[in-house]
Structure formats: structure tokens, C-alpha cells
Amino acid sequence: MKLRLNLSVNGEPAEALVDPDKTLLEVLREDLQLTGTKHGCELGECGACAVLLDDQPVLSCLVVSHECEGRSVVTVEGLTVDGRLHPLQECFADLGASQCGYCTPGILIAAKALLDRDPNPSRDLIREALSGNLCRCTGYQQILDAVQASIVRLGEGGEQKK
């Protein structure tokens, strides 16, 4: 028996007929074909599948899809507005914060959640906020640099300044 699911995804209404035991991650990737959100363990251990659910960062591999009825989801695809990258995305691309890029969507989401609630966090607070996201490529330094650089850019002119 499939479940009819209505969500808001990246500001647009989305509808899907899904198996009720599917996770939000599976619905996003398989039913809505939003493959920007990644999976690295499906056990809540790596952070690659992070999305915003009603503006809160969650691990979408641990969220059962039927709990999402009527709720709002933001994925990495939703960070880009009117073809313009979010300052976090700009800084990640410019400063080497993304190597293989597989953990990047989850880290961008976790960083956005942090900056949404604290526009000027210290380097230690950024570390703490991103500590649930594993990256095997970068050694994390350039990610920290990129988040800090994006704080400056956001401060200079708000979101999505080009």
C-alpha cells in the first residue's frame, strides 16, 4: 500500500506516491530524483544526508517519510536561488572546501543551519556544529576557512550576493 505524501521541497510543492517504510532520504533521491543529497551509511553516522526539515538540520536517512507530510524540506538543490549560488557555496567552491564533493551537500546544509541561527559563530563553534559530518578528503581546514569567509560575504550584502 503506497502512501501519498505532500511536501514543500525547496519552496515548491512536491507530491509522491511512496512505500511507507521509505526514509526521507530515499524519497528525495528515488521518488523526487533530487540526488544532490547523499548517503554514506544510512545509519545516521556520517552526515552526508543532512537536509533542513522545517528549518532544522536532520539526517534524512533517519527520518521516516510519512512523518514529513505537510512539512518543508530544503536540500542542497534549494541553496541556489535564481541561478545564484549561496555565499557558502561560492566560498566552498573557491577555497577548496569540496574535494570529491560527496560530503559537501550535507556539510553545506549543516553550515547553513548554523549561520541561520548564529550569523557570526567562532571557528570553534563552527567545528562543533559540523562535527556530525565526516569528510575524508579535506582535513576540514578549508571547510572551516570557507564557512568563515562566507560569514564575511553574508555580512557584506546578505544572501546570494553575486
Next chain:
Amino acid sequence: MTRPRNVIGKPRRRVDGRAKVTGQTKFADDIILPRMLHCKLLRSTVPHAKIVRIDTSKAAAVDGVSLVLTGESFPIPYGILPVSHDEHALCPDVVRFVGDPVAAVVARDEATADRAVRLIEVEYETLRTFASPADSLAYPEPRIHDYGDFGNVHKAVALQFGDVDAAIAGADHVFDDTFFFEGNTHLPIEQHATVATKDPDGKLVVYSSTQTPHYLHRALSKALAIPAAHIRVVATPNGGGFGGKSDPFNHEVVVAHAAMRLDRPVKIALTREEVFYCHRGRHPVLMRFRAGVTNDGRVTGLDLQTLLDGGAYGSYGVASTFYTGALQTVTYDIPTYRFRGCRVFTNKPPCGPKRGHGTPQSRFGQEVQLDKIAEKLVIDPADLRLNIVQPPDSLTANFLRVGTIGLADCITKVVERSGWRDKYRKLPHGRGVGLACSSYLSGAGLPINWNDLPHSGVQLKLDRSGGVTVFCGATEIGQGSDDVLVGIVAEVLGIEPFDVRAVTGDTDLTPVDLGSYSSRVTLMMGNAAIQAAERARELIAEGVSAKLDIPKSRLVFADRRVFDSEDPGKGTSFREAVCMAEAKFGTLGTTGSYTPPKSPAKFKGGGVGPSPTYSYTACVVEVDVDPETGWVTVPRVWIAHDIGCALNPVLVRGQVEGGVYMGIGEALMEEQAFRRLPAKLSHALVHKFPSILEYKSPTFLDMPEVFTDLIEHPDPAGPFGAKEVGQGPLLPIMPAVANAVYDAVGVRIDSIPVTPEKILRALEAKAAGKAPRSGPASFPEIPWPETLHVTPPWAGGDGRADNDPKRPTHRKVDAGIEAKAAGMTKEARS
């Protein structure tokens, strides 16, 4: 006339940066094709057994199941090295580790395949489990494989360069140390995935997260008996590789077979647990270093033995074995050298190449031993090393040709930056610093399949649009392969990286590049790209010169223009320039290729170690050790890397820091260790830490602050002088951590990882007046084959072994050796 560079050397956004930060990079599991089916594998639950019976009837009867496969469908073995084609896509008769695949189900969705695969019944007849090298050396029967040097020894090698025994006997001091390096795994965040399909023509197409599409291409052709020309392999960008995606894998062969049979796309996406079974990671290695040293700290001779726990299959193991002994002499001046290495089969997931491939283990031993030597001789460890750095433009005792060496500069840099002279042996109890160095290949000098063909090929297409497309088989695994390719072409042609489109890692569309392994891409693909781009520039210059009447030698390519260096206003746009060349020559296309120089090492085993050039690294690690708990934190790391030339400094820094990160993980926490299930269960040998949660790897909170310096003395062998950076910077971290722990609390941890338990044990031993150390007690007796004696270059050697038995295809096994192996007692390894 040399002009300032526009692209090379400038910090730049990588060419695939936008795709990665918008989630648009298509990894293998992001591919969704119409009518696509899904595959699941059934894996062995026992470590070593004969398959007596498989009943797939219940699985086949499940609604939605299209195909059930067993080993019968895969009679042809394959493997990465020609000498060890010992894998089948599904085991036909014997399983060799928990996780070895025995059957597969293809169904309409993953859940159905998963449900069905659990209904397959397998009856096993268990065989003795070989859990450690000690087991494998003690019991030659049953053999895990029916090939290999003898018993359960896969490979045993012995090489000697000069009279090492006399050199050690004549030294002022002899240091004899044993070390152990536990295995660990790559843990890429992307789990392996593959999609196979039959194209409308009826040919096989495979999209896979592979670092080595060329080798997968070869393996599929062999295992499926399909001509390679009728197979297209597309390497999707890898979500991290680190060596873990450089073998051809059983799941790739299975879905390729299924797609051809069903004429429908078939996907497999491994779970994290299955990635632990794929493994091919760091070999656990036991080592013994005997070194003769003079009073002033010079090494007269080194006698190294290594014992590798290979796991269940050959993989790259023969090469891994040689690599444990290949690079000691590239770093330091060691005039006489003996290396003996032995790899055994055990019933664990196969080990293979992880970042540093075989060299980090013995690098750890060597650098910790040097620290002990410095301590005993009361020489600063930095000075000791500076005094013995291998000279540039030299041949080592084992015939490796060394070009430029920035190691002394690297040591000097980290010593200055870290304040080493004020810290070493001067920090309060519990705080310490450690120093270590390393070197690594910029690409293996020999291909895996020995032939005279180029290692990397590049094609360029240019047309009247002004657009340039560059084609190369190289594979983007996050390291920036595409960026290097595009950056070089843009630099040579004087255009912007954004003007160049890269098509890579596709065996139908791109010329062969051997793949992203052995730190070979920048150097080999880079040189091929320069050649292709320079040939294109030549054609364009001819066209422009004829049309605008400017001498060719005065033409400059820069700022998307081609112009007269003596009259920069006179010239044309790059687009117009291409049109001029196209009008003159017809359709434009050029190629470039690269083949490494021949190695002077002609002895058997001399094929592992040669490289066009070597990178060098030095680092200082600072630690805080809590003497009560043994807990280690690393606040700071200073590292300097001899890169030759940083093509894109942003990416180079990322590779250095990523190497430091992975080294910190290996040094302090990462362990691919195993345990026995209780006897009342199956007593099977299983992973101790089979998940990301339990397999500890450093998080944001564990990562030290890293101070990176790049030493840039361009090397003539590299593109624009560039050397490798992907692997070298990892290597010195583990020994530097161990050396720093000694500086902090005065105990030697001669075994990786350096855990709180080991530190506490060593501190307890120290308090009890015993040796302040944690590490292996001894190295076992191994029935080594006859040593190949090679006279070193300095003694007039020609690179051949004096007693070379003319490269036999199978080494004769001495019956006495077998008997000795059989009778050998179990040597405990701590």
C-alpha cells in the same frame, strides 16, 4: 620570451567546483535509467568453507525477481595483477572470508532484491580459518588458494644490495627494532555503486565508481568473455577513492553480466557494511629493522624484513609486498640494503592499496627507529636526518633514479616554523613534539600490464567556435584530476579554464590513461596534456603567422588572444586564430602521450619503486598526552611538502591537509581489526568495527591546526615542474605522532595505532622498571627464498642480480622450505 603564467600557480576555483557545491556532480548511485533493475549480493557468513549446495529456488519465486545468479555463471577468474587472477564475481566452490559473495538477485527494486537474496540457502563445509599471518605460516594446509609461493604464503621475496651484513657488523652501533602497523581502511564517504546497461547497439556500458576504468575495462572483457572494443566503461566521479576503488570488483562484473542477459539497466549500490568487505585497504604489517649506524649518525646498512597480512585474495598484494621495502633508500643515503618481504593469505577481506600503498608501514618503522638512533647518539633528530638526506640526481643502492630533492628544505622549514629547537625535549611532561620525513612516487614507472604503450593519452579538439575540448581517460576522484587537465590546456593556449571542456574517464570517448593511483595523474596526464596543447598551439601559430604575417616565433598566446610580442596590438582573438588554423589545415585535433623513462633496475622486483620523480615531505607534530588516561590530542601539525610546482595551490594545500588528516586517523584510531564470534554462534572471524560509528575516524573536533608550506623547486620530469601531493604528505604523520608521544611521556609506542591502552601499558611497564615500550616482541622465522644479490651502483653494478635465475614464470618451491614452513611454531605478535 617567458611570460607570466595566467593559470598555473594561481589559486583558483577548481573547474568542477560549481557542480560539487550544487549537488550536481553525478556519482554512480545518482544515475537513474528507465526500466532499471536493482541487484543485491548474498555474502558468505563463514570465513573459509567449501560451498556444498546452493538452493536459489525460493528467491527465484519471489514476485519481482528477474534473475538469480551463482558462481556457475562466472567461470572465468580475474584480478588486478596479471600474476593473481584469483577472483570470481561469485564464488564457484570456496568462500574465503565473511563477506565473499556467493549469489546475486536482480529484482524490480532494492527492497525486493534484498528480501529475495535472504531466501537463498547455502550449505557450507567449513575449513580451517586462518586469522593471522602466524596461522598462515604455521599451517600450509588447507591452502586458501592453489597458487602462490608455498602453503598459504602468497609471495616471499628477498633482495640484497651490497654486503649489508659486513656493513652492519662494521658499524659503531646496531639498532634492531620490531614494529607493527595495524590494517585500516579507506572509508570513502561514497559507497561503491555501479550501473550497467546494454546500449541500443547491443554493447555493454558500465558506469562505476572506479579509480581505474581502464583496468575495469580489461577485467570485464576477460571475466565476461566480451571483446574490450564492445565494452564501454565510464568512471563516474568518485566520492573519495584513496585506493579503495582501484581493483575491478565482483559487483561490477555481476551487474554487467545481468544487464547483458536481461537487456535492462541494472544498478547495485553497496551498503556501508559491504564497503568494509570490499576493503583492499592498508595491510597489517609486522616489521623488523636492523640498522648499522656510525657514531655521527650515518646509516651503513639496513636489513629490513616485513610480514604482510594479505587477506583472502591477491589484489595488488605482490606490488604491496615490494612497496614495503622500495622507498627507504629514496629518502636517506643507505649504501647497503637487504629487503625481505612476505605476504600471506588469511581469511579476511583482501588488503590492497590504500594511500601510500605499502610504504606507510615501513616508513613508520624507519622514522621511529631514526628517532631512537638520534636519542641514543644524542643528535637532534632534525640534524640526524639533514645529515643523511639522499643526494639529488643520484641512483640509490636499489637502482631507483632520484631527481630533485627538496627534503632538506622541508626539514629546515618545519623546524623553523614549529619552533622545534625550543620544544624538542624541552616541553613539560605530557607535552611533546615529534619529527618525521617521507618520500613518495609521482607515478609508478611501470604499468600493471607490462607493455610499451603510453601510460597516459590526451586528445584535443578545437573548432571554429573557439571552444576547446580535452579528452583523457584520467579519473576524477576528488583530487582535482579534471582541474589539472583543464588548467594545463588553458595555460598553454592562453585561454581561461572556463573555455575548456573536459571529457574524462570514458573508455569509448577518451584515450587510455591508466587511472588515479600511484600519484601518477598530474605528472603523466599533465605531460601528455602539455604535448597535445603545444601541438595545437603550433598549428594555430602556423595559421596566424601565415594570415597576419607575423613571424611564428614572436606569437604569444595569452588573454584569449594570439598576438605579436613586439606589437601586442597586432593579433587576433583566440577564436579567430583557431579559424585561421582550421582554414589552413582542415579539421583540428592533436594528441599527446606520456611514457615514463626506463628504469635502470633490471632485477626481478625492480619494477616496483621506479618513478619519474619523487616528492618529499617533512612534518613536526605536537601532542598532549594525559599520563593518567593515555589520551592523546594533537593540537598542531607543521608540514612542508616538496611539490616541485603547485599547479593550483588551493588544491595542493587540500591534498596536504587531507593527507595529514588521514595520517592522524591512522596514527591514533583507525583499525580494520577482526574478532571471533563466540563459539556458540559460528565462531566466525568478523570485523571488530564494521560501521562508520565504530570504525573511528577523525571528526572536525579531532583535527589539529595544520601549518602547510610548499617547497617549489620545479622538477624537469613534471608538468611545469610539478610532483605528486596526493599520498606523500600522509606518510610522515604516523611516525611523527609516535615520536612526539615519546617526547611527551618517555614511552615508545612501536605499533600503530597509538592508542591510550598502549600508552598506559607502556607507562606501567616503565614504572615497573621494564622496557618503556608497547610493540611486538619479535619477528618470526620465515623460510625466505634465495636472496637475489644486486651489486649497488656505487660498486659498479649494472642493475641486474648477480644470481638472476632468468625470470622464471613459477619459482621452484624448495621442498625443504615447505617442510620448514609446516613445522614452524606459532610466533606470537603482540
